[in-house]
Amino acid sequence: MSPKNVVFKKICKDKSVGVYMGRRDFVDRIDSVDPVDGVIIIDPEALQGRKVFVTLSCTFRYGRDDMDVMGIAFRRELYLSTRQVYPPLQDREKGIHTRMQAKLLRKLGDNAYPFFFEFPDNLPCSVALQPAPHDVGKQCAVEFEIKAFSAESQDAKIRKRSTVKLMIRKVQYAPENEGVAPSVETTRDFVMSDKPLLVKASLDKEMYYHGEVVNVHVSITNNSNKNIKNIIVSVDQVATVVLYSNDSYVKSVAIEEPGDSVSPGATLQKVYKLLPVLANNRERRGIALDGKLKHEDTNLASSSIIKEGVLKEVMGIMVSYRVMVKLIVGGEMEEEMEFQEFKRSYLKGMIDDEDEDGNVSGGDDMAPKEK
Numbered sequence: 001m002s003p004k005n006v007v008f009k010k011i012c013k014d015k016s017v018g019v020y021m022g023r024r025d026f027v028d029r030i031d032s033v034d035p036v037d038g039v040i041i042i043d044p045e046a047l048q049g050r051k052v053f054v055t056l057s058c059t060f061r062y063g064r065d066d067m068d069v070m071g072i073a074f075r076r077e078l079y080l081s082t083r084q085v086y087p088p089l090q091d092r093e094k095g096i097h098t099r100m101q102a103k104l105l106r107k108l109g110d111n112a113y114p115f116f117f118e119f120p121d122n123l124p125c126s127v128a129l130q131p132a133p134h135d136v137g138k139q140c141a142v143e144f145e146i147k148a149f150s151a152e153s154q155d156a157k158i159r160k161r162s163t164v165k166l167m168i169r170k171v172q173y174a175p176e177n178e179g180v181a182p183s184v185e186t187t188r189d190f191v192m193s194d195k196p197l198l199v200k201a202s203l204d205k206e207m208y209y210h211g212e213v214v215n216v217h218v219s220i221t222n223n224s225n226k227n228i229k230n231i232i233v234s235v236d237q238v239a240t241v242v243l244y245s246n247d248s249y250v251k252s253v254a255i256e257e258p259g260d261s262v263s264p265g266a267t268l269q270k271v272y273k274l275l276p277v278l279a280n281n282r283e284r285r286g287i288a289l290d291g292k293l294k295h296e297d298t299n300l301a302s303s304s305i306i307k308e309g310v311l312k313e314v315m316g317i318m319v320s321y322r323v324m325v326k327l328i329v330g331g332e333m334e335e336e337m338e339f340q341e342f343k344r345s346y347l348k349g350m351i352d353d354e355d356e357d358g359n360v361s362g363g364d365d366m367a368p369k370e371k
Helices: 099-108
Strands: 008-011 017-021 025-028 036-042 051-061 075-086 112-117 127-129 141-151 163-172 183-188 197-203 207-209 214-222 228-241 248-256 267-274 317-329 337-339 343-345
Touching: 008 163, 017 141, 017 163, 036 051, 036 075, 036 099, 036 141, 051 112, 075 112, 099 112, 127 317, 197 317, 214 228, 214 317, 228 267, 248 267
Parallel strands: 025 163, 207 343
Antiparallel strands: 008 017, 017 036, 036 112, 051 075, 051 141, 127 141, 141 163, 183 197, 197 214, 214 267, 228 248, 228 317, 317 337
16 A cells, blocks of 8 residues: 555635645755645635635744733744735646645645745744743744635735634754764863863764764863762753843753762773753753644754854744763862754754753863854
């Protein structure tokens, strides 16, 4: 038997307009973005002479729609494009259709009409900050939506009964052109100690995909007279809201603290394995996700990749990852070793579709190249 194609369908309350789409995830591959294609079905009798339009919108939301502070609404429309679907502006048979559109048109008959949108280069990808279980209302997010409606004209008042909305996602996929694997090393001198503490940390590669284990190679040579009481290794997600507030949220999405210690004069070489996945972070408020569709699962947000010539403020929410290695040393101030902007992409192989003591760290930032 041939595999069945999943089709997403939604009809408005008065039955005048319906939307059919073969997918709801559209991939941004840096140099190209999947176009948004689908089919609108109409009921001429229910329309009663009204026209049918379809829109693609991108909205940044930083609170509920009814929130307004000092005249500033916490909602900003980043993009809106509208097409008239019915009456058609060109002969349906003369248009160029995608394979899914052609199948739907044959299946749905003469009252079905195709629509097609292309994403502009400067739009961000879908991302949402995970609300707490008790939070209500809309979450902070960059959202994309397809809306079809019937009305006397494009600017006429739109009735809810004649409107249908379908959320979609624009998701990031970074190509597999690997750069140099991040690596950093540092030394720390202590008062009353003749020799320093040497620490090195490295990764196997620059870019990781969802579901991959991150191996952090840690090498410690403790020539000092200080005792390292604990080692903590984590993958942190940094989400910055670049519109309105520039607030940043730093959350550890994977952490290893096995209780390792290194006595004076000793060494340690160990690989710490971390798995940063949403399954271990579902109840944590403020974790950035790859957008969220109703009744469907998602991932931790992919790293934001800014295309050349695009202002970062337009991105809505910027996401990056870093690896932190903390050494807890008796009597010392806490510092951190980090790998900045640790990359994680969308899907692998897609073609179509408070410490009382202290810790020691390196001061160098390891920033992988933008993809």
